[in-house]
Amino acid sequence: MKLDLFDYHLPAESIAQKPLMQRDGARMLVLDRKTGRVEHSHTKDLAHWLLPNDLMVVNQSKVIPARLYAVKPETGARLEVFLLRPAFNDVPNEWEVLIHPAKRIKGVTVLQLEPKGEVAVLESVGEGHFLVRFNKTGNFKKFLNQFGHIPLPPYIKRKDESADRERYQTVFAKKDGSVAAPTAGLHFTRALLADLKKHGVRQASTILHVGLGTFLPVDTDEVEEHVMHPERVEVSSALSKAIQGTRNRHGRVVAIGTTVVRALESSALDAGLVKPGSFETRIFITPGYTFKTIDVLFTNFHQPKSTLLMLVSAFAGRERILAAYQAALKEGYRFLSYGDAMLIL
Numbered sequence: 139m140k141l142d143l144f145d146y147h148l149p150a151e152s153i154a155q156k157p158l159m160q161r162d163g164a165r166m167l168v169l170d171r172k173t174g175r176v177e178h179s180h181t182k183d184l185a186h187w188l189l190p191n192d193l194m195v196v197n198q199s200k201v202i203p204a205r206l207y208a209v210k211p212e213t214g215a216r217l218e219v220f221l222l223r224p225a226f227n228d229v230p231n232e233w234e235v236l237i238h239p240a241k242r243i244k245g246v247t248v249l250q251l252e253p254k255g256e257v258a259v260l261e262s263v264g265e266g267h268f269l270v271r272f273n274k275t276g277n278f279k280k281f282l283n284q285f286g287h288i289p290l291p292p293y294i295k296r297k298d299e300s301a302d303r304e305r306y307q308t309v310f311a312k313k314d315g316s317v318a319a320p321t322a323g324l325h326f327t328r329a330l331l332a333d334l335k336k337h338g339v340r341q342a343s344t345i346l347h348v349g350l351g352t353f354l355p356v357d358t359d360e361v362e363e364h365v366m367h368p369e370r371v372e373v374s375s376a377l378s379k380a381i382q383g384t385r386n387r388h389g390r391v392v393a394i395g396t397t398v399v400r401a402l403e404s405s406a407l408d409a410g411l412v413k414p415g416s417f418e419t420r421i422f423i424t425p426g427y428t429f430k431t432i433d434v435l436f437t438n439f440h441q442p443k444s445t446l447l448m449l450v451s452a453f454a455g456r457e458r459i460l461a462a463y464q465a466a467l468k469e470g471y472r473f474l475s476y477g478d479a480m481l482i483l
Contacts, residue, residue, distance in 0.1 A: 139361040139424065143456060145442045146463055153293050154476035157305045162330045165471055165478040169462045171454035176465050181325040181479050184436070190338025191389035192434070193380055197320040197397045198343045200311035203286025203303070208249035208257055215242055217249060219257055220289065221282075222267065222317060222350060223370070231272040232260075236350070240266045251275070253285065279314075289317050291475055293441070306475075315347030315370065321438045321475045322395030340389075342380040345372035346401040346419075356443055361424055366445065368418040373405045375414045381431065385410055390433035396446050399423070399432050399453075406430035423449040425456055435482040439466060439473040454482045 158164055162182040169176055179187065188194070204221040218238045225232035237243055237259070249257045255275035259268050275281040288298040288306050298306075308323035309331070335341065351367025358364050381402075384391060391410070393399045404419035405412040410431050422445065435453055440446040451459045462480070471478045 141356055141359055141361055141443055144361075144444070144447050144451065146460055148442055148473060149467070152467055152471070152473045152477075154472035154474060154478075155294055155296060157324065157476045160327075161305075161309075161325055162327045164325050165469075166481055167462060167466050167469075167471065167478070168481045168483065169454060169458065170483050171458060174455075174458045174461065176462055178469065179481075182330060184330065184481070185334050185337040185339065187481055187483065188334065188337065188339050188392060188434070189390065191340070191384065191387045192338075192392050193340045193342055193384040193389055194334060194392045194394060195342050195344055195377065195398050195402065196308070196310050196323055196326075196394045197346055197348075197401070198308075198310050198312040199316040199320060199345050199347045199397070200314045201288065201307055201316045201319050201348075202314050203282055204289040204317040205287040205298075206257075206282075206285065207252045207287075209252065210242060210247070211250055213242075217242060219249070219251075219270070220317070220350070221286075223315075223347070225269055229271065231275070231278045233270055233272070234263060234267055235270050236266055237268055237270075240268075243268065251285075255281065291318065293474055294476070310343065313345055313347075313372075315345070317350055318348045318352060319475060320346070320348055320395045320397040322397075322436055322479065324476070325479050326394075339392075340380065340384070342377045344374070344377055344398060344401045346370070346397040348397055352397075352445070356445060361448065364422065364445070366420040366422045368420050369400070370416070371401045371404055371419050372416045373401060373412055373414050378412050378414045381410070381412055391431055392434040392436065393432045394436050396435075396437055396440075396449050399435065399449060402431040403429065423452050425452045427452045429453060437480050437482070438475065439463060439471065439477055439480060441474065450480075450482065 166179045206219040220236040256273040288302040347370040349369045
């Protein structure tokens with residue numbers, strides 16, 4: 139498949155720069171993937187569209203303040219250090235990071251963190267990534283929470299603010315690990331979750347720690363040549379049992395976001411079930427993929443030519459998704475991380 143098949147014009151003014159005052163105040167486009175019918179609703183009315191015995195699965199990964207700033211002592215050059223994931227070793231405070239601009243890093247060096255501490259660049263691990271060790275920061279998690287910046291995506295053209303620490307985090311986030319928010323979950327409030335539960339919608343959770351690769355642009359003309367970066371997944375026995383029970387009751391599995399889709403489809407068994415476990419996934423879902431576990435998808439609107447747009451196109455059909463996106467743009471929907479939502483039935 140050619141990458142251009144997943145292109146559309148996204149005006150800059152349609153990209154939400156800040157969240158709405160109320161999390162569940164967003165608009166929600168409802169797409170019937172069998173007929174292509176589009177209806178307009180609101181996220182606060184989600185219970186109206188779901189059924190008793192449906193199982194709603196959320197991602198409980200928590201966004202870390204992954205962006206730090208540092209200075210190169212020899213030149214005074216300021217650099218950005220973007221945490222990707224802890225190094226897979228037993229050495230405390232060693233991480234795999236991006237450093238921008240990477241061309242300023244030559245061999246082993248030590249950078250001064252702002253406002254204190256050091257980051258020792260140990261080695262390049264390819265693709266512009268570096269293995270580093272953070273020194274003189276004390277308790278690193280405490281340091282990160284105090285001095286790290288919320289990693290807003292580059293299409294949000296402003297610096298992070300104190301409010302983003304709460305709003306770029308879902309209400310069900312529990313386990314540190316993501317460097318970008320599972321944004322479909324940003325629409326939920328405690329009241330909405332209670333309303334869904336009262337309606338008979340069951341709730342379960344998984345973990346997929348969102349990596350930067352989820353949002354990196356596809357830079358190959360042929361879609362199939364793109365390689366996904368690994369992301370850590372945890373599927374619990376409780377979730378496996380909840381899905382089994384849902385199948386027994388003839389309910390539907392409702393994925394809250396593309397991260398949940400990738401977690402469940404990466405652990406899928408026959409008959410729509412999942413295998414518990416902790417593992418890394420590089421799953422890349424494009425049109426032609428046969429879904430094994432997901433029946434309904436609640437998601438945000440995604441960037442042109444992105445792997446996420448390909449995933450929703452696989453679920454509902456490329457032509458129907460692009461037509462729905464045009465309908466949303468015409469109606470003034472807000473797009474991307476802090477934007478409005480879409481429910482695909």
